[in-house]
Amino acid sequence: MGEGKRMWNVIVCVVLGVMSTMLSFGTRAEPQVPCYFIFGDSLVDNGNNNELQSLARANYLPYGIDFPGGPSGRFSNGKTTVDVVGYLRILLYQQHNEIYYIPPYATASGQEILGGVNFASAAAGIREETGRQLGGRITFRGQVENYRNTVSQVVELLGDEDTAANYLSKCIFSIGLGSNDYLNNYFMPQFYNTGNQYTPEEYATDLIQRYTQQLRILYNYGARKVVLYGIGQIGCSPNQLAQNSQDGKTCVEKINSANRIFNARLKGVVDQFNNQFTDARFIYIDSYGIFQDIIASPSTYGFSNVNEGCCGVGRNNGQITCLPLQTPCANRNAYLFWDAFHPTEAGNAVVARRAYTAQRPSDAYPVDIRRLAQI
Structure with a gap:
């Protein structure tokens, strides 16, 4: 058993022990921060697409097969990254x-x-048109608009704007978008012409400009502790390995290269906003680098398969999602990917714990989520 896996087992045992104690006495643990607002795509959607006319839905088995209560709309067998961050006790607490x-x-x-509140929506992008071929979805702009509506409710609940602003300033805001702007836009010429309109550098610039516009709105509406997740290695997903890798194992560099350009610009936004808004703190999570570590040394993290989806898709046919009632693999913790694009709960757990407590200095910049919560 690898050192990383042993450490994770220790963490899980400790957390479960604490939770067991709290359940025994019916107590409620105090959260590190009072609230957690989530923006993103299918990597963290937990049910916002369930009632939309969309192909990007996951409210059926085998999705949620390992999640309490079963399918919820999460594109995984169990918890998403933001769920696990909460599980590591940033703020998800005992309630009833x-x-x-x-x-x-x-x-x-x-x-x-x-x-x-979780505002994330599967197939959502930074650009408005991203993901339109999949049907209904809530774009980044739409998610921010929904957040503004939520802030109005927070003001009503707390009594006045100053009290609400003070409350929101203590909350964590998690944002992870951009994957669909590449997979369901830039690298999908049959539906979009952005690949012909922009070079990878120009496209990243366009995305970051749109991204920062929404970040400014979030800041204006109270966001002060903001986590920006970089894009993972999309070129290493089972879907791309099936479609564009000759051996089914070598990552697609054309896509990964474009992702690295975007990530570098996004990390630059952290410095820009921290310098401009001295009463706020923005941090960057290097999802790309974390996935690179996993793929380079899977056994260290307890994985034996990082090329195929657990629910029978990916390299077999490049399918995006699991088929309804499809029988998934039995050893789900050994798989990095659940379907053709989305990690298993075990995969999400690795990203989450390194985002929460950085394992390498490069995992989080300039501080990790644990430190951000303490500020």
């Missing part, structure tokens, strides 16, 4: 003797929004 997960915007209401 159950683990509390941040609710999706589609169903969040009343007092529960004070604990945070």
Whole structure:
């Protein structure tokens, strides 16, 4: 067993022990921050697409096969990265003797929004047209608009704008977008012409300009502790290995190269905003580098398969999602990918724990989420 896996087992045992104690006495652990607001795509969507007319939905088995309560709309067998960050106790606390997960915007209401809301939507992009071939989705701009509506409710619940602003300034804001702008836009010439309009450098510039516009709105509406997740190694996903890799194992460099350009620009946004907004703190999570470590040394993290999807897709046919009621692999913790694009809970856990407590200096810049929560 690798050192990384042993450490993870220790962490899980400790967390489960604490949770068991809390359940025994019916107590509620104090969160590190009062609320958690999540923006993103299918990597962190937890049900906002369930009622949309969209092909990008995951509210059926085998999705959620290992999640409490079954399928919820999460594109994984279990928890997503943001769920696991909470599981490592940034703020998900005991509530009514159950683990509390941040609710999706589609169903969040009343007092529960004070604990945070998940606005993420599968197929969503930074650009408005991204993902349109998949049907309904809530773009980054739409998610930010939904957040503005939520802030109005927070003001009503807390009584006035100053109290709400002070409350929101203590919350964590998690943002992870951009993957679809490449897979469901730039590198999909049958539906989009952006690949002909822009060089990879120009496209990254366009995306970052649009991204920062929404970040400024979030800042204007109270966001002060902001986590920006870089794009992972999309060129190493089972879908791309099936379609564009000769041996089914070598990552597609054309896509990964474009992703690295975007990530470098996004990391630059952290410095730009931290210099401009001295009352806020923005950080960057190097998802790309974390995935690179996993793929380079899978056994260190307990994985034996990093090329195929656990629910029978990926290299077999390049399919995007699991088929309804499809029988998944039995050893899900040994697979990095659940379907052709999305990690298993085990894969999400690696990214989450390194985002929360950086294993390498490059994992988080300038600080990790744990430190951000303490600021």
